[in-house]
Amino acid sequence: MTYTATLTGKQQLTIPADLFRKLNWEIGQKVVVSASDYSLSVTSAKDLVDRLAGSVPIPKKFKGLSIDQIIEKSIQDNHKQ
16 A cells, blocks of 8 residues: 655654554654665664574674664764774
């Protein structure tokens, strides 16, 4: 199904409520946004990690952390460099 959304002056995009519910997304959830030519793809970061689980070993420093904690730690580590 195709939906129409509006880009705001703050470069934000609102996901239509029906689609948001259909995807079982939650407010504050992390998503991965990628571009190809003139289109965007938005994927749940958690779903992406779940699909890739087991294909790449988790570094020891990330074991036992939630996806949000891993992202935050990665950002902090990147700023230290």
